[in-house]
Amino acid sequence: MLETTAPPAMTLTIAGSEATGGAGAQADLKTFQELGTFGMIALTCIVSFNPKDEWNHRFVPVQTQVIEDQIEAIFGNYGPEVLDTVKLGMMGSPATISTVAAAIAARKPKNLVLDPVLICKGQEPGHAQDTDNALKAELLPLATFVTPNHFETEQLSGMKVETLQDLQAAAAEIHRLSGAAVLAKGGVRLAGSEAVDVFVDAEGIEVLSAPKIGEHAVSGAGCSLAAAVTAELAKGSSPREAARRAKEFVTAGISQRVQGNTPFDALWQGGLRG
Numbered sequence: 001m002l003e004t005t006a007p008p009a010m011t012l013t014i015a016g017s018e019a020t021g022g023a024g025a026q027a028d029l030k031t032f033q034e035l036g037t038f039g040m041i042a043l044t045c046i047v048s049f050n051p052k053d054e055w056n057h058r059f060v061p062v063q064t065q066v067i068e069d070q071i072e073a074i075f076g077n078y079g080p081e082v083l084d085t086v087k088l089g090m091m092g093s094p095a096t097i098s099t100v101a102a103a104i105a106a107r108k109p110k111n112l113v114l115d116p117v118l119i120c121k122g123q124e125p126g127h128a129q130d131t132d133n134a135l136k137a138e139l140l141p142l143a144t145f146v147t148p149n150h151f152e153t154e155q156l157s158g159m160k161v162e163t164l165q166d167l168q169a170a171a172a173e174i175h176r177l178s179g180a181a182v183l184a185k186g187g188v189r190l191a192g193s194e195a196v197d198v199f200v201d202a203e204g205i206e207v208l209s210a211p212k213i214g215e216h217a218v219s220g221a222g223c224s225l226a227a228a229v230t231a232e233l234a235k236g237s238s239p240r241e242a243a244r245r246a247k248e249f250v251t252a253g254i255s256q257r258v259q260g261n262t263p264f265d266a267l268w269q270g271g272l273r274g
Contacts (some may be wrong), residue, residue, distance in 0.1 A: 001251060003096040006039055007192050009036070009037045009038070009085070009235045009236075010037065010038050010078055010082055010084075011038065011061060011083075011084045011086075011230050011231055012039075012041075012042065012064065012085070012247070013025050013028035013039070013040070013087045013088075014035050014039045014042045014044060014067075014085070014089065015028055015043070015089025015099055016045040016046065016092060017043055017045070017047065018047050018049075019047075019048050019160060022219035022220040022263070023220040023222075023268065024167070024186060024220075025089065027224050027227065027228040028087060028224075029041060029248065030218030030224075030269040031223075031227035031269050032227060033269075034249075035249070036096075036166055036233045037234050041064050041070075042070035044062055044067055044096050044100070045061045045090060045091075045093075047059055047060075047090065048060075051261065054263075055262050055263060057169065060125070061092050061093050061095075064096060068099055070211075071100075071103045072103075074244065075107055075125075080107040081106065084110040084228070085111040085113075085230055085233050085234035086109045086116075086218075087113040087226055087227055087229075087230040088100065088104075088112065088114045088115065088143075089116045089117060091117065091139075092131065094133075094134040095129055096194075097134040097139060098137055099159075100139070101139055101142065104142055108134065110144075111145065111234065112141055112142055112143050112145070113143070113144070113145045113146075113226050113229050113270070114143035114145070114180070115148065115222060116140070116146060116148050116152050117154055140156070140178050144181065145181045145182075145183070145229060145239055146183075147175060147183045147185065147225055147229060148174065148179070148182070148183070148185065149185045149189075149222050150185060150187065150189040151210050153167065153171065153184045153185070153240065156170075157170035157174050157229075158173070163190065164196055167184055167186045167190065167198045168198050168200075168205055170184060171184035171205070172200050172213065179202040181239035181240075181243075182199070182200045183208075183223075183243045184197060184198045184199075185225065186198065188212055188215055189217075192212075193211060193212055194211060194212060195251070196208065196209045197247060199232070199239075199240060199243040201240060203240070203241055206240065208243065208244060208247040210233050213251070213254045213255050214257075216264065217264065218257050218265050218267045219255050219262070219264045219265065219266045219267065220253075220267040221250050221254060221267050224249065224253060224267055225249075225250045226246075228242075228245060228246035229243060232245045248272070250267065252272045253270075254267055256268045256271045
């Protein structure tokens, strides 16, 4: 007789497509698979780098009805009692944010990881600001875990971040404002030989540090970090444990980065395989 095994934990990313595979929903799915969860996507937009325009973004939103349909199909198949862990990535417009916020509020997943993508190159400045404001007003209050990068940490906290102490204070402020666990990414943006991120929850602050690997940001690091947190939460880890594991996952992926013709390398989600 075949032995039965427990089904994998379920993970959903509601995010944008990035065709080259380095970031976005593609990076999320690969991360979910590497960390042993069953991954699903509801696409919010399609982003294509433009090799004829210094690799800036070309941005196409998915119709809100199509976003609703995807989420309906996913939760109709599994139900929120099975699929209780969701990651939110690139939204791209206030209309998309409102659509996703309503869908999430109706289903109330136990874990909602918000990667607060505030700016996408190629968006009109006014539109981008409206999107940022909508994200802060509608998605941030729903999140149980937030993973802002350096710029997003400054925007969400209203504080300038130039040092590790600044990053700790800003992460604590985002936790205060949202009530969510926060993993604020300093990475290569802060001076020094260490890539530092700061985790904050109700139990306090922890600095996660690893030696820098190069001096330039790597495409997909933020997406993969948030996706790794999502996968670990889905498997039952505490937020703090999930943050530690995600840091390890991303550090390994950066050490085995993938080079192409873009001016930035891409993280490889298989870095922990050795």
